Amino acid sequence: MEDKKWELRLYIAGKTEKSATALSNLKKYCEEHLKGQYRIEVIDLMIKPQLAEGDQILAVPTLVRKVPEPIRKIIGDLSDKEKVLVGLNIIPA
Amino acid sequence: MSKSKKAGKRPPAGRRLQKTLTGIAGLDEITAGGLPTGRPTLICGGAGCGKTLLSTEFIVKGATLFNEPGVFMAFEESGAELAINVASLGFDLEQLQKAKKIKIDHVHIERNEIEETGAYDLEGLFIRLGYAIDSIGAKRVVLDTIENLFGGLSNIGILRAELRRLFHWLKEKGVTAIITAESGEGKLTRQGLEEYVSDCVIMLDHRVIDQVSTRRLRIVKYRGSVHGTNEYPFLIDEDGLSVLPITSLNLAKHVTMERVSTGIPALDKMMGGKGFYRGGSILVSGTAGTGKTSIAAYFANQTCAEGKRCIYFAFEESPRQIVRNMRSIGLDLEKYIKNDLLQFHASRPTLHGLEMHLVSIYKLIKQFKPSTVILDPITNLVTVGLMSDVKAMLIRLIDFLQDEQITVMFTALTLNSVVSEQTDEGVSSLVDTWLLVRDIESNGERNRGLYVIKSRGMKHSNQVREFIISDDGLDLVDVYLGPEGVLTGSAREAQQIKERTGIALQDYAINAKDREISRRRKVLESKILGLQTEFESTEEELNKIYMQEELKKQVMEGSRQEMLRLRRGDAAADKNDKKNGR
Numbered sequence: 096m097e098d099k100k101w102e103l104r105l106y107i108a109g110k111t112e113k114s115a116t117a118l119s120n121l122k123k124y125c126e127e128h129l130k131g132q133y134r135i136e137v138i139d140l141m142i143k144p145q146l147a148e149g150d151q152i153l154a155v156p157t158l159v160r161k162v163p164e165p166i167r168k169i170i171g172d173l174s175d176k177e178k179v180l181v182g183l184n185i186i187p188a
Numbered sequence: 189m190s191k192s193k194k195a196g197k198r199p200p201a202g203r204r205l206q207k208t209l210t211g212i213a214g215l216d217e218i219t220a221g222g223l224p225t226g227r228p229t230l231i232c233g234g235a236g237c238g239k240t241l242l243s244t245e246f247i248v249k250g251a252t253l254f255n256e257p258g259v260f261m262a263f264e265e266s267g268a269e270l271a272i273n274v275a276s277l278g279f280d281l282e283q284l285q286k287a288k289k290i291k292i293d294h295v296h297i298e299r300n301e302i303e304e305t306g307a308y309d310l311e312g313l314f315i316r317l318g319y320a321i322d323s324i325g326a327k328r329v330v331l332d333t334i335e336n337l338f339g340g341l342s343n344i345g346i347l348r349a350e351l352r353r354l355f356h357w358l359k360e361k362g363v364t365a366i367i368t369a370e371s372g373e374g375k376l377t378r379q380g381l382e383e384y385v386s387d388c389v390i391m392l393d394h395r396v397i398d399q400v401s402t403r404r405l406r407i408v409k410y411r412g413s414v415h416g417t418n419e420y421p422f423l424i425d426e427d428g429l430s431v432l433p434i435t436s437l438n439l440a441k442h443v444t445m446e447r448v449s450t451g452i453p454a455l456d457k458m459m460g461g462k463g464f465y466r467g468g469s470i471l472v473s474g475t476a477g478t479g480k481t482s483i484a485a486y487f488a489n490q491t492c493a494e495g496k497r498c499i500y501f502a503f504e505e506s507p508r509q510i511v512r513n514m515r516s517i518g519l520d521l522e523k524y525i526k527n528d529l530l531q532f533h534a535s536r537p538t539l540h541g542l543e544m545h546l547v548s549i550y551k552l553i554k555q556f557k558p559s560t561v562i563l564d565p566i567t568n569l570v571t572v573g574l575m576s577d578v579k580a581m582l583i584r585l586i587d588f589l590q591d592e593q594i595t596v597m598f599t600a601l602t603l604n605s606v607v608s609e610q611t612d613e614g615v616s617s618l619v620d621t622w623l624l625v626r627d628i629e630s631n632g633e634r635n636r637g638l639y640v641i642k643s644r645g646m647k648h649s650n651q652v653r654e655f656i657i658s659d660d661g662l663d664l665v666d667v668y669l670g671p672e673g674v675l676t677g678s679a680r681e682a683q684q685i686k687e688r689t690g691i692a693l694q695d696y697a698i699n700a701k702d703r704e705i706s707r708r709r710k711v712l713e714s715k716i717l718g719l720q721t722e723f724e725s726t727e728e729e730l731n732k733i734y735m736q737e738e739l740k741k742q743v744m745e746g747s748r749q750e751m752l753r754l755r756r757g758d759a760a761a762d763k764n765d766k767k768n769g770r
Contacts (some may be wrong), residue, residue: 108311140312151296152312153287174306180301
C-alpha cells in the first residue's frame with residue numbers, strides 16, 4: 096500500500112465554509128495516513144463547471160479517489176474521519 | 189418565438205401567464221397554449237406511461253420546431269440509451285446534440301459508490317445544469333426522473349431542501365422545465381414533489397380495461413390558466429405522442445352547400461337529385477348482407493372517379509377481399525388504389541383501443557387529406573369499447589371531419605331487423621343523413637329495400653326503393669304498390685310482366701274493335717247504297733204514276749172538251765152545273 100500513489104480530487108463550488116472544512120479535513124487525514132504518497136487536486140466548479148459531468152458530480156463537496164481504482168466518491172464536508180478512511184479504503188472496514 | 193406568438197394572439201395579455209408550445213399534438217390545445225413559460229411543470233405517472241417520451245418530445249420539438257434549445261438531464265437512462273429509445277420515433281438526438289440544439293446530461297448515481305460524511309449540498313448539480321443551459325442557451329429543461337436522487341442519497345433533509353432550491357433556481361433561470369416523477373400511493377408523486385412544483389401538474393395514466401390498454405392524460409392543475417380538466421386519451425406511435433381533446437369546444441362549424449354524388453344515380457335522385465352535402469356525415473345501416481359495403485364502395489368509387497381522395501377504414505374485411513367482392517358488381521377499385529386516390533386501412537377493432545383507432549384515423553386523414561372517409565362498419569368497434577365510448581369517439585371524429593370539410597360515411601349493422609329505428613351506436617342523431625337498407629321478405633324470397641330515414645337540409649324522397657345489386661352494379665327501383673301491397677323482387681317482376689301482358693291484350697282488343705267498326709261501316713254504307721237505289725226506283729215509280737195521271741187528266745179534259753163541243757147549244761147551263769157538282 097505504501098508504494099502506491101494516491102490521486103485524490105476534491106470538487107468544491109466556491110470558497111464556502113463546507114469546502115474549506117472538507118479540504119482541511121482531507122489534508123489532515125492524508126498527512127496522518129498517506130504522507131508523501133498522495134496528491135490532492137482541488138477543482139472549483141464555479142470556475143470549471145464543464146468538469147462536473149465527467150466525474151458525475153452532484154453534490155459538493157465531493158471527494159473522488161481517482162487512483163487507486165476503483166473510483167470512490169465521498170460527499171460531504173468529510174467530518175467523519177472513520178467514514179472517510181474506510182470510504183477511501185485507507186483502513187479496512 | 190412561442191412567447192411572441194402567444195402575446196400576438198391575445199393583445200391584452202401583457203400580464204397574462206406566458207406559455208411555451210410543446211409541439212406535442214393535442215397537448216397545446218388542452219393547455220390552451222402550452223406549458224407555463226419559465227416555470228417548472230411536474231409530469232407524474234406510473235411506470236411506462238410515457239413520461240420520458242413526453243419530456244423528450246418536448247425538448248426535441250422545442251429544438252426543431254420552435255428554435256428553443258433544450259437540456260435533458262437524465263437520471264435514469266444514459267444519453268446513448270435515450271437516443272436509441274427515441275430513434276424509433278424519428279428523433280435524431282445525436283444530430284441535435286452535434287448541432288448544439290439539445291444537450292443530454294446523464295446523471296449517474298450509484299449508492300454504493302458514494303459515501304456521505306457530514307454536510308453537503310447539491311451545488312454540483314446546479315452547476316452542471318447551469319453549465320449545460322448556458323452552453324447552448326437552453327430555453328427548455330427536462331429533469332427525468334429527479335426522484336432517483338432519493339435512491340442515491342440518504343440525507344433526505346438535505347435533498348428536500350436542495351430540491352426546493354433547485355425549482356426556485358429553475359424559475360430564476362427562466363427556463364421552461366419539465367420534471368418527471370413516479371406516481372406514489374395516494375399521492376401524485378412518491379416523494380411529494382408536487383409540494384415544490386405547483387404551477388402546473390400533469391398526470392399520465394395507463395389503464396387496461398377489458399384487455400385493451402388506453403393511455404390518458406389529465407391536467408391536475410395549471411395555476412393562472414384555463415385548461416381542460418378532463419382525462420384525455422393519448423397515444424404513442426411512430427410519430428411520438430398525440431393527445432386528443434375529447435370534444436371540441438364549440439359547434440361553430442363551417443358548412444357548405446356543395447353536394448357530392450353518392451355514386452348511385454338513383455340514390456342521388458332520392459336525395460334531391462344531387463347527393464350528399466360535402467362535409468356531411470352519412471350513416472348506412474342495415475341488417476347483415478343488405479349491401480352496406482357495396483353502397484360505401486360505390487361512394488368511394490365515385491369520389492375517386494371525380495379525382496378526389498378517399499380513405500376506406502375496413503374493420504371487417506381485408507382490402508383485397510373488398511376489392512375482389514366489388515369487382516363482382518362492376519367496380520374496379522384497384523386502379524384507384526394504384527393511382528393513390530384510394531387508401532384502404534384494414535385493422536381488427538381489437539387490435540387496439542378506441543382511442544388508438546381514433547388517433548390513427550386522425551393521423552391518416554391528416555396525412556392523406558381525403559375528401560371522403562368511410563368507416564365500415566362502426567358496429568365492430570363496440571367489441572373494444574362501451575357503447576358510450578364508441579359514441580364519444582364518433583362524435584369526436586364527426587367533429588373533426590366536419591372541421592376539415594370531409595364527407596364521412598359510416599356503415600352499421602343493425603342486429604334487430606324488426607326495429608328499424610334502432611339507433612346504431614347512438615350516432616343516428618349525430619349524422620346528417622341516414623340511409624337504412626332493410627330486408628323485405630315476401631313470397632319466400634328476400635329483397636332489399638332502401639329508405640332515406642333522414643337527410644338534413646335537403647328534400648329527400650320518402651319512398652321505399654328496392655335496392656338491387658347486380659353484375660352491373662347497384663340500382664334502385666321503385667317498388668310496386670298494388671292492391672296486394674308492396675311488391676318486390678320476383679313478385680314485382682311478375683306484376684310487371686302481368687301488366688305488360690295486359691297492355692298487349694288491350695292493344696289487340698282495340699285493334700279488333702277497330703276492324704269490327706270498319707266492317708260495320710262498310711255494311712252500313714252498302715245498305716245506304718241499296719236504300720238510295722230503292723228510293724230512286726220508288727221515285728221513278730211515283731213519277732211514272734204522276735205522269736200517267738197527268739196524261740189521264742189531259743186525255744179526260746180533252747175528251748170532256750170534245751163532249752162539250754159536241755153538245756153545244758144547251759150546254760151553257762149544264763156547264764155551270766157540272767162544274768159545281770164536281
